[in-house]
Amino acid sequence: MPDTLLFAMEATLNGLTAGVMYALVALGFVLIFKASGIFNFAQGVLALFAALTLVGFQSGQIPFSHLINAMFGTRLHHFGWNMPTLLAIPATIAVMILLAILIERYILKHLVNQEPIILFMATIGLAYFLEGFGDIMWGAEVKALDVGLPKGMSGAVDDMTFAWFGYGFYIDRLELWAAGIAAILVASLTIFSQYTKQGRALRAVADDHQAALSVGISLRFIWVLTWSIAGIVALVAGIMWGSKSGVQFSLSLIALKALPVLILGGFTSIPGAIVGGLIIGVGEKLFDFFMQPVIGGATENWFAYMLALVFLLFRPQGLFGERIIERV
Amino acid sequence: MLYREAGDFKTSYGADNQTFPIRFDRYGYYFVLGFAFLVVPLFINDYWANSIVVPFLIYTIAALGLNILIGYCGQLSLGTGAFMAVGAYGSYKLMTAFPDLNIVFVIILAGFVTAGVGVLFGLPSLRIKGFYLAVATLAAQFFLIWLFTRQPWFYNYSPTGMISAPTREVFGVAVTGPRASAVAMYMICLCFLVSLAWLARNLTRGMLGRQWMAIRDMDIAAEIIGVNPLMAKLTAFAVSSFFVGISGALLFTVYLGAAEAGEAFGIDKSFLVLFMVIIGGLGSIFGAFAGAAFLIVGPVMLKLLLVNTLGWPTDLAAHLEIMIIGALIIVFLIVEPHGIAALWRTIKEKLRLWPFPY
Numbered sequence: 001m002p003d004t005l006l007f008a009m010e011a012t013l014n015g016l017t018a019g020v021m022y023a024l025v026a027l028g029f030v031l032i033f034k035a036s037g038i039f040n041f042a043q044g045v046l047a048l049f050a051a052l053t054l055v056g057f058q059s060g061q062i063p064f065s066h067l068i069n070a071m072f073g074t075r076l077h078h079f080g081w082n083m084p085t086l087l088a089i090p091a092t093i094a095v096m097i098l099l100a101i102l103i104e105r106y107i108l109k110h111l112v113n114q115e116p117i118i119l120f121m122a123t124i125g126l127a128y129f130l131e132g133f134g135d136i137m138w139g140a141e142v143k144a145l146d147v148g149l150p151k152g153m154s155g156a157v158d159d160m161t162f163a164w165f166g167y168g169f170y171i172d173r174l175e176l177w178a179a180g181i182a183a184i185l186v187a188s189l190t191i192f193s194q195y196t197k198q199g200r201a202l203r204a205v206a207d208d209h210q211a212a213l214s215v216g217i218s219l220r221f222i223w224v225l226t227w228s229i230a231g232i233v234a235l236v237a238g239i240m241w242g243s244k245s246g247v248q249f250s251l252s253l254i255a256l257k258a259l260p261v262l263i264l265g266g267f268t269s270i271p272g273a274i275v276g277g278l279i280i281g282v283g284e285k286l287f288d289f290f291m292q293p294v295i296g297g298a299t300e301n302w303f304a305y306m307l308a309l310v311f312l313l314f315r316p317q318g319l320f321g322e323r324i325i326e327r328v
Numbered sequence: 329m330l331y332r333e334a335g336d337f338k339t340s341y342g343a344d345n346q347t348f349p350i351r352f353d354r355y356g357y358y359f360v361l362g363f364a365f366l367v368v369p370l371f372i373n374d375y376w377a378n379s380i381v382v383p384f385l386i387y388t389i390a391a392l393g394l395n396i397l398i399g400y401c402g403q404l405s406l407g408t409g410a411f412m413a414v415g416a417y418g419s420y421k422l423m424t425a426f427p428d429l430n431i432v433f434v435i436i437l438a439g440f441v442t443a444g445v446g447v448l449f450g451l452p453s454l455r456i457k458g459f460y461l462a463v464a465t466l467a468a469q470f471f472l473i474w475l476f477t478r479q480p481w482f483y484n485y486s487p488t489g490m491i492s493a494p495t496r497e498v499f500g501v502a503v504t505g506p507r508a509s510a511v512a513m514y515m516i517c518l519c520f521l522v523s524l525a526w527l528a529r530n531l532t533r534g535m536l537g538r539q540w541m542a543i544r545d546m547d548i549a550a551e552i553i554g555v556n557p558l559m560a561k562l563t564a565f566a567v568s569s570f571f572v573g574i575s576g577a578l579l580f581t582v583y584l585g586a587a588e589a590g591e592a593f594g595i596d597k598s599f600l601v602l603f604m605v606i607i608g609g610l611g612s613i614f615g616a617f618a619g620a621a622f623l624i625v626g627p628v629m630l631k632l633l634l635v636n637t638l639g640w641p642t643d644l645a646a647h648l649e650i651m652i653i654g655a656l657i658i659v660f661l662i663v664e665p666h667g668i669a670a671l672w673r674t675i676k677e678k679l680r681l682w683p684f685p686y
Contacts, residue, residue, distance in 0.1 A: 111661065114665075118661055122661045128654030129651050135647040263460065309467040313456075
């Protein structure tokens with residue numbers, strides 16, 4: 001088999017695993033968009049904040065220590081103990097749920113019935129707020145996140161592909177884990193929304209706010225629920241990205257790439273988020289692989305957006321989205 | 329009592345159509361202009377020019393441009409930073425290709441180049457809107473910045489990848505480069521700002537502006553009453569990008585002097601200008617001034633307070649600043665969606681009745 005083809009296949013596989021990561025972030029967007037019609041720009045920062053909080057709990061950092069030190073001249077930094085990961089994750093989930101309650105209480109409640117674009121801009125404000133808040137709470141330096149997931153080259157894939165093609169593909173074990181976790185997440189979300197009472201209520205709200213209200217579903221509870229779930233999805237995405245490349249600000253920029261993923265997959269479709277993520281992941285790796293000699297590297301920065309832009313011109317509702325119908 | 333719109337009678341169409349038809353507004357405007365042109369240059373020094381006044385003037389131009397697009401035509405754009413970069417790199421290429429061309433014309437031409445690029449990226453707005461369009465403009469942001477950092481032609485193959493503005497003179501006074509004095513920098517930015525603000529004010533109250541507003545309020549209804557959406561949206565993109573391009577060209581040539589696309593015109597610039605427009609007031613010329621002033625002066629004040637007075641570390645102050653800006657955006661969207669401009673309107677209402685409220 002020619003080498004180029006093998007390299008291209010490896011790039012495709014890597015793209016698939018990267019795509020899973022994008023899809024993880026995109027899932028959070030879709031959840032909130034379906035339930036409240038809000039395009040949540042803050043999802044990426046939510047992932048960053050969740051990862052920061054997790055690292056903070058794990059290493060026993062004192063929250064706001066920089067601020068307290070600056071105000072009172074103390075020298076606080078750590079409690080001096082490490083929290084086990086199994087305890088730190090539920091603690092972080094509790095923080096994310098608290099955050100969801102606060103967001104509903106202080107932002108969303110006041111913006112009911114506003115235009116979507118106003119809500120969108122409010123979430124941009126929220127993204128900025130959380131970014132600054134996370135940095136003040138836990139410090140801005142790059143942190144390593146380790147929750148005990150395996151890392152490094154996957155030997156099994158290497159051996160298998162070597163036996164088949166005479167060339168071992170390099171796949172990070174972490175990314176295989178990410179794919180597995182994403183699959184579990186999607187399955188459990190689907191089961192939740194299909195078979196539980198809250199899940200049905202959530203779908204009802206997504207369908208029609210007014211009708212849901214009239215049959216006695218509490219909109220505020222549903223919003224808190226959605227934002228909590230989005231927070232938990234953000235935590236999963238944050239753990240995956242954070243274990244891969246450290247917890248740092250660029251995490252929230254990577255999350256921006258979930259936007260083109262959504263456009264490809266459609267804003268209202270969970271399978272769409274997955275498929276869109278995979279297409280973007282594979283597309284940008286292959287494009288970079290073939291075009292690098294021609295136009296130079298780092299095309300990953302913009303390829304996803306350009307693909308989305310072209311795609312929008314032909315199919316604005318995305319691959320799996322509901323058709324946009326406008327009435328005057 | 330103090331502020332009156334009544335009793336101001338016009339005897340000609342010309343008087344009725346002037347830029348500020350109300351006498352009180354007009355005198356206030358003359359006063360501000362006189363202050364800006366005659367008084368400020370006497371007192372301006374390097375510190376004031378570099379930290380507050382010149383950035384304020386330049387970002388006001390960008391905010392005016394974005395306000396035309398978002399506030400008047402209702403098309404959300406997150407690519408402002410990249411369009412500023414087009415203005416900057418356009419002026420750089422023009423300056424180096426035609427060394428004899430006057431800098432004023434270079435900046436205006438850079439504005440036209442940006443307008444062209446803006447129209448190109450505005451084309452999708454004919455089919456998509458809202459945050460779909462926002463994502464499309466993100467494509468402009470990332471693609472253009474990549475172009476300017478990775479394609480050597482744009483930075484004239486300089487080894488550092490930076491572009492730097494050579495010294496250029498207007499009427500024998502250096503306005504760019506290291507020799508430019510604070511007064512010269514201030515004056516050239518002020519001249520551009522005043523003429524562009526006048527242009528924006530008159531465009532938005534004329535036929536074009538009304539078309540934009542019709543599209544913003546309801547595009548399908550606007551189409552039915554005979555507004556051509558193609559023309560309205562594309563002109564909004566063109567005019568907006570023209571303003572933003574000039575602001576980028578001024579930012580690079582006059583203020584920064586040397587720039588690197590990814591650093592000087594990143595996505596944070598897009599958000600900064602967007603925040604200026606939201607805080608200042610969507611769909612208001614005064615709002616662009618107020619928002620820019622708020623977001624330029626606010627951080628400087630905060631830094632003075634926290635770092636210089638309280639002695640906090642700089643990074644902590646920077647994080648607090650981001651947090652406060654984010655919170656302010658939310659507060660403004662909830663409490664006063666029309667921004668500082670609406671507060672100003674309320675003050676005018678109060679002044680009208682003062683000192684005899686009902």
